[in-house]
Amino acid sequence: MTDVRRGKIRAVLGKRQPDLTVFLENVHKPHNLSAILRSCDAVGVLEAHCVSFGTRPRAFNDTSAGSEKWIPLHQYPSTKGALELLKSRGLQIAAAHLSDEAIDYRELDYTRPTAVLLGAEKWGVSLEAAALVDKHIIIPMHGMVQSLNVSVAAAVILFEAQRQRLEAGYYNASRLEPDVYTRLEYEWLHPREAEVLRELGKPYPTLEPYSG
Numbered sequence: 416m417t418d419v420r421r422g423k424i425r426a427v428l429g430k431r432q433p434d435l436t437v438f439l440e441n442v443h444k445p446h447n448l449s450a451i452l453r454s455c456d457a458v459g460v461l462e463a464h465c466v467s468f469g470t471r472p473r474a475f476n477d478t479s480a481g482s483e484k485w486i487p488l489h490q491y492p493s494t495k496g497a498l499e500l501l502k503s504r505g506l507q508i509a510a511a512h513l514s515d516e517a518i519d520y521r522e523l524d525y526t527r528p529t530a531v532l533l534g535a536e537k538w539g540v541s542l543e544a545a546a547l548v549d550k551h552i553i554i555p556m557h558g559m560v561q562s563l564n565v566s567v568a569a570a571v572i573l574f575e576a577q578r579q580r581l582e583a584g585y586y587n588a589s590r591l592e593p594d595v596y597t598r599l600e601y602e603w604l605h606p607r608e609a610e611v612l613r614e615l616g617k618p619y620p621t622l623e624p625y626s627g
């Protein structure tokens with residue numbers, strides 16, 4: 416492991432946003448899932464959440480450029496349970512949803528702890544989810560087609576969140592709890608060793624102080 420790699424990992428961890436996330440409701444196509452996680456990585460999302468119909472396994476493809484290694488995707492059995500959990504963590508839930516009550520996505524305050532909910536490619540956000548969230552947000556459309564591809568919609572919204580958070584100074588210093596930062600630094604530097612230690616139930620060793 417080189418100091419350059421460790422420096423890169425520390426720089427990325429230092430910009431991760433633990434209170435900005437996405438919730439993907441039945442987004443199944445591997446290229447969409449992959450593209451969304453790639454945008455999450457670029458914006459600094461720490462982890463993502465999803466619910467899926469049936470038992471179809473998740474899959475990523477080259478579109479992710481390996482982002483799934485850096486963004487854990489937590490899967491839940493139901494939308495309701497998942498949204499309750501996210502709300503209990505203090506997140507406002509904004510569904511990207513083409514409804515009459517939707518506000519322009521730029522009007523939302525993304526400096527608040529926020530989860531952006533995105534709907535299925537074919538059906539959009541479920542009625543259940545639409546009723547449970549705090550806000551509906553819309554990217555104004557002025558063309559012939561009614562909606563964007565879900566991964567494009569995710570990118571547009573996430574980069575507005577990044578813009579607001581940059582302005583608020585959220586990327587100037589690490590926003591991770593020290594124990595989370597230390598754990599992730601070890602896991603990202605030594606993924607195989609970390610996996611073995613987790614399986615054995617052993618703690619990670621302390622890394623040498625960073626000298627870069």
Ligand code: SAM
Pocket residue numbers: 510511512513532533534535536537538539540552553554555556561562563564565566568
């Ligand atoms: N027919 C679906 C509908 O009526 O919602 C279209 C689904 S769209 C292809 C997939 C997802 O992308 C939507 O559920 C929404 O989360 C997001 N999306 C696409 N275009 C959007 C827009 N203009 N504003 C907000 N969200 C959008």
